[in-house]
Amino acid sequence: MKVSPTQIYCPNLNCCAPLNDLGSFACKNCQTPLIYRYLWVVGEFSVPPTVGSLVAGRYFVKTPQIWLDTQPALLPDFPAAAELPEQILPYLHLYPQRLHVPEVYGICPSNEGDNASAVFLLENAPLDSAGLLFPAIGRAWSQATAVRQVYWLWQMLQLWVPLAEQGVSTSLLIADNIRVEGWRVRLCQLFQDDRVLAVDETTPEQSPALPNLADLAHLWLEWLPEAKPAIIAPLQEICREMEAEGTTAQAIAPRLNQLLLQQAAQLPLRLQATGASDTGPQYNHNEDACYPLNDVASLASDGVFPKLAIVCDGIGGHEGGEVASQLAVQSIKPQVQAFLAEVARQPEPFSANLVAEQLEAIVRVINNVIANQNDSQGREARQRMGTTLVMALQLPQPLQQPDGTVASNSHELYLVNIGDSRAYWITDRYCHRLTIDDDVAVREVRMGRSLYREALQRQDAGALTQALGTRDAEFLRPTIQRFVIEEDGILLLCSDGLSDYGRVEESWAEVMEGVLKGKASLEAAARSWIELANRKNGHDNASVVLLQCHISMPLPAIALPLTEQPTTDWSESSRQLVQDIAQDGTTSPVSEVASSKPRWKKIWWLIFGLAGLLLLGGLGVALWSQTNPAGFQEFRERSLPKP
Numbered sequence: 001m002k003v004s005p006t007q008i009y010c011p012n013l014n015c016c017a018p019l020n021d022l023g024s025f026a027c028k029n030c031q032t033p034l035i036y037r038y039l040w041v042v043g044e045f046s047v048p049p050t051v052g053s054l055v056a057g058r059y060f061v062k063t064p065q066i067w068l069d070t071q072p073a074l075l076p077d078f079p080a081a082a083e084l085p086e087q088i089l090p091y092l093h094l095y096p097q098r099l100h101v102p103e104v105y106g107i108c109p110s111n112e113g114d115n116a117s118a119v120f121l122l123e124n125a126p127l128d129s130a131g132l133l134f135p136a137i138g139r140a141w142s143q144a145t146a147v148r149q150v151y152w153l154w155q156m157l158q159l160w161v162p163l164a165e166q167g168v169s170t171s172l173l174i175a176d177n178i179r180v181e182g183w184r185v186r187l188c189q190l191f192q193d194d195r196v197l198a199v200d201e202t203t204p205e206q207s208p209a210l211p212n213l214a215d216l217a218h219l220w221l222e223w224l225p226e227a228k229p230a231i232i233a234p235l236q237e238i239c240r241e242m243e244a245e246g247t248t249a250q251a252i253a254p255r256l257n258q259l260l261l262q263q264a265a266q267l268p269l270r271l272q273a274t275g276a277s278d279t280g281p282q283y284n285h286n287e288d289a290c291y292p293l294n295d296v297a298s299l300a301s302d303g304v305f306p307k308l309a310i311v312c313d314g315i316g317g318h319e320g321g322e323v324a325s326q327l328a329v330q331s332i333k334p335q336v337q338a339f340l341a342e343v344a345r346q347p348e349p350f351s352a353n354l355v356a357e358q359l360e361a362i363v364r365v366i367n368n369v370i371a372n373q374n375d376s377q378g379r380e381a382r383q384r385m386g387t388t389l390v391m392a393l394q395l396p397q398p399l400q401q402p403d404g405t406v407a408s409n410s411h412e413l414y415l416v417n418i419g420d421s422r423a424y425w426i427t428d429r430y431c432h433r434l435t436i437d438d439d440v441a442v443r444e445v446r447m448g449r450s451l452y453r454e455a456l457q458r459q460d461a462g463a464l465t466q467a468l469g470t471r472d473a474e475f476l477r478p479t480i481q482r483f484v485i486e487e488d489g490i491l492l493l494c495s496d497g498l499s500d501y502g503r504v505e506e507s508w509a510e511v512m513e514g515v516l517k518g519k520a521s522l523e524a525a526a527r528s529w530i531e532l533a534n535r536k537n538g539h540d541n542a543s544v545v546l547l548q549c550h551i552s553m554p555l556p557a558i559a560l561p562l563t564e565q566p567t568t569d570w571s572e573s574s575r576q577l578v579q580d581i582a583q584d585g586t587t588s589p590v591s592e593v594a595s596s597k598p599r600w601k602k603i604w605w606l607i608f609g610l611a612g613l614l615l616l617g618g619l620g621v622a623l624w625s626q627t628n629p630a631g632f633q634e635f636r637e638r639s640l641p642k643p
Contacts, residue, residue: 076106388419
């Protein structure tokens, strides 16, 4: 009997011929792009499914723990809200850590009669577009730069406390469970501490000792022999402190943070920024506001450009939302300008916690400015104007290096988020969403009441749970994150007029290819995003701000149109090679590669040019002396001093 090959369904539910062969990129009938959603499987079947088989009529088994959903347009099965398995709850409570922790997709009903809740599926797992795991941190460690090695450890330390609070800190002690995608640390799954740690059979009444920082230090010490020489000694000292009894993550963080910033500050950093906003095809007014916007040439002296980027999406209707968003942008700029001036005056850099407190204070001031405006106009309930906010600040703190020199920029990037405007980090290899939305669906997940895809089915799923200016500042809970810029990339801030329906995740590679390869200007990329938002969404205003960060190659002096090739003395293949090296981190710091080659090339051209001029001059003089000896002798006597 011939077995029919597994096929994948078209995500267009109206397609009349939805079946397609695995490996196809678009539906052969309606040309809709096919979705390959690979999932990580947690749990065990009494009879494990075989590789290549189909589970529950839809999940293709690529490996025993990696399955492909062949019907991605259909909702998965969900457990009853009152029967959420205990092992699922940590994933829900840790949803704010989705950059590092996978999300529960659904449960898998088994054909063998297993308990359905015992097997569940994870999305946002560290799997690439072909369903392959990203490399384990131990395997990628030796190939990473010093700053990336410390950055990975920093992320693990930041995850330690929230994971310990959920009883899953063991997840950070299993080396093969820790995967890396560029700068980003990702976990395959969460392991519950009480299930992993064995109880001593001789004293079963005693609970097992909980994991502590000493356990984490022992794992780090295994990697240190292959760390870059500049960081081995300080990391050994940090690990010794972690092994001391009673040491906390909060006590270790400042030392590790200082090492991280010292390594990052050795890299050059150049910034470009631009923004664009549009009313959209269905509106005659724009409730969005952003900074910078359009003509950025006049912003060079305003004190915050290009370090500051803002997108606000107003709520409250005409003469409400647009007032709130504009008021927020215009009020934030002088506040940030004063903060940057204060940072420049301080002899010591501000800690990450102190910067977060200052940014939160700025946001609360702006919130009360808008709230007071509402109060003065008698606005109540839904009539109160407000705005979302996503703001990025590249904080150029001066930093003293171990050799006594002072670096001018600590490479810190802070993100502030309120509402559902979003931030993404984009390189030529990936697009990482950095923020989570403040809406009802996310609230239900964080409270442990629902899986995310299930919560999205609520009619009020997208309703905002907080916005700037709608309530008093004491009720405001802005999300503030810090990142370290250690690779070339572009930060994209946008309103939901662009991000709705996954448009950024769907189109980032196509839209950003030109600017990432140096073939298009940043302004052209911003316009392309607005055009895409109007064409594929079109139901709202759309705004985008792009902040391009270069650490490996100089920025072009003039913005290039889409059709113009970059003017450089490097070939395109050479430029791409350096870009790949910089992002893979397989060599010494990329600043040396990127800065030394163009400089030495120009020096050699200068030497060859001078030699050529001397040679031509000598030949000319010799020819003159032979063709006109009298004239040459007369010139020689006038030009040379007499003895």
